[in-house]
Amino acid sequence: MALTDDAIDKIKEMLLAGELRPGDRLPPEKDLADRLGLSRSSLREAVKALELIRVLDVRRGDGTYVTTLEPKLLNEALGFIVELHQARGVVELLEVRRMLEPAAAAQAAHRMGPDGFAALRASMAGITEETSVEELVEHDAEFHRIIAAQAGNSYLSSLLEALSSQTLRARIWRGLTEEQAVARTLAEHDAIARALEQRDTELVRALVTVHVSGVEAWLRRAMEESPTGDVDFSAPGQRPSR
Amino acid sequence: MALTDDAIDKIKEMLLAGELRPGDRLPPEKDLADRLGLSRSSLREAVKALELIRVLDVRRGDGTYVTTLEPKLLNEALGFIVELHQARGVVELLEVRRMLEPAAAAQAAHRMGPDGFAALRASMAGITEETSVEELVEHDAEFHRIIAAQAGNSYLSSLLEALSSQTLRARIWRGLTEEQAVARTLAEHDAIARALEQRDTELVRALVTVHVSGVEAWLRRAMEESPTGDVDFSAPGQRPSR
DNA sequence: TCCCCAGATTCATCCGATGTATTAGGATGT
DNA sequence: ACATCCTAATACATCGGATGAATCTGGGGA
Numbered sequence: 448m449a450l451t452d453d454a455i456d457k458i459k460e461m462l463l464a465g466e467l468r469p470g471d472r473l474p475p476e477k478d479l480a481d482r483l484g485l486s487r488s489s490l491r492e493a494v495k496a497l498e499l500i501r502v503l504d505v506r507r508g509d510g511t512y513v514t515t516l517e518p519k520l521l522n523e524a525l526g527f528i529v530e531l532h533q534a535r536g537v538v539e540l541l542e543v544r545r546m547l548e549p550a551a552a553a554q555a556a557h558r559m560g561p562d563g564f565a566a567l568r569a570s571m572a573g574i575t576e577e578t579s580v581e582e583l584v585e586h587d588a589e590f591h592r593i594i595a596a597q598a599g600n601s602y603l604s605s606l607l608e609a610l611s612s613q614t615l616r617a618r619i620w621r622g623l624t625e626e627q628a629v630a631r632t633l634a635e636h637d638a639i640a641r642a643l644e645q646r647d648t649e650l651v652r653a654l655v656t657v658h659v660s661g662v663e664a665w666l667r668r669a670m671e672e673s674p675t676g677d678v679d680f681s682a683p684g685q686r687p688s689r
Numbered sequence: 690m691a692l693t694d695d696a697i698d699k700i701k702e703m704l705l706a707g708e709l710r711p712g713d714r715l716p717p718e719k720d721l722a723d724r725l726g727l728s729r730s731s732l733r734e735a736v737k738a739l740e741l742i743r744v745l746d747v748r749r750g751d752g753t754y755v756t757t758l759e760p761k762l763l764n765e766a767l768g769f770i771v772e773l774h775q776a777r778g779v780v781e782l783l784e785v786r787r788m789l790e791p792a793a794a795a796q797a798a799h800r801m802g803p804d805g806f807a808a809l810r811a812s813m814a815g816i817t818e819e820t821s822v823e824e825l826v827e828h829d830a831e832f833h834r835i836i837a838a839q840a841g842n843s844y845l846s847s848l849l850e851a852l853s854s855q856t857l858r859a860r861i862w863r864g865l866t867e868e869q870a871v872a873r874t875l876a877e878h879d880a881i882a883r884a885l886e887q888r889d890t891e892l893v894r895a896l897v898t899v900h901v902s903g904v905e906a907w908l909r910r911a912m913e914e915s916p917t918g919d920v921d922f923s924a925p926g927q928r929p930s931r
Numbered sequence: 932t933c934c935c936c937a938g939a940t941t942c943a944t945c946c947g948a949t950g951t952a953t954t955a956g957g958a959t960g961t
Numbered sequence: 962a963c964a965t966c967c968t969a970a971t972a973c974a975t976c977g978g979a980t981g982a983a984t985c986t987g988g989g990g991a
Contacts, residue, residue: 459772507983516774524742525770532844536843539845542842542844603785727945752972
């Protein structure tokens, strides 16, 4: 294949060369197609592909623009991809997360300000062992999101966000509630928050490592129980009985 | 926008639901377009987008297939995206790398076998201070690739590979040679290899941290020198005179 | 000055035709 | 029986034009 892919490359090169900058508007489909020497149909395929990975932003009736290319956008693109892979390599992905999350938290321990502490505490308010699974999942995501954000590295946040998608979180929490491990997990969150407030970097790193490893261990166990060696991800609403 | 994006979602859902499995062949464009209720043109845009992120593999004259969805493929998709971001957030991306690389190396210290040691030594053979920049770049990439591979986590390897693209490596080495820091860098490689052979996990972790941090520090300095606060990535063949 | 509307611009979607690569299977020759 | 070549069917690649819908722009009216 050539034409459409050439177009993708050319647009990419225009971006790398600075010929197109974030926020810039591309020429109309017709003009750009002529300039790149292909038909509108083919060009549209190229644009669509670049739109999926959040490089271009197409606004109907207006025009096509280069996105800001902010790290946050990488997240969406990445999330989409990772989600498709998660049904296969969950454990490996979690292994990566176990490397990043403690490092991110440790960094947050340095950089975190009063607003960060407040946000963290706020996310924990009202969450108890009786909270519904949906809310637990949301809280958990928010808790880790806040810490990652406080590490002050947007790419890091995006990566961590992508690495543990909502669907995976949901599955895990569902499993945890069945094992009555919610209390322990919430206690761990509390301990992490305290350590952050005391800026005890090493303790933060250790606590987060334990926390994430705990999830990883649970998942490994859950997968071994499943005869196919593969946890069922297609029906997040149910789990094989234990 | 709706139709084409709906198509992307539907295909994605078919994948997540297991309706489509890796290696499967999709119905012909015509049929699938009918089934999803849109025109061939629109469907093709969706397929093209999914092809860019290596989810689908289109073979002209044959058909469209679901890829293996192996981690390695995530790499290509990721590399493409990261490359576009690198002109902006180099430092942040390197920060992430500094978190992952030591952890990966430490894990490799456990899992590495004789073949790994051999490969590592082979990659270092014949590399001296006199080696050309191109070869140095290639050696450097290979050195880190081997270690990452020995960590036994494909997603991790892919991520690390994507995080420091060839163009970035090239720029850094070019800078290093001008600063006569090649010898030190090669010595660090040697030390890392030794520590791995002795399975001294903590030493490995420390050495790699120092190694990667050195690069990061150099890059920070180089960027401060540049008045725009941005290193020139558009012309990898030259650097602003120091 | 403010509001509303028509026209221009731009993307969205579809259709049908033509070109080209690949594959499968039959015809052929040994 | 087997290997080889050729052809037809299949499937993607690309094009150009037509129609529709969303958005923006600028002029006209209150």
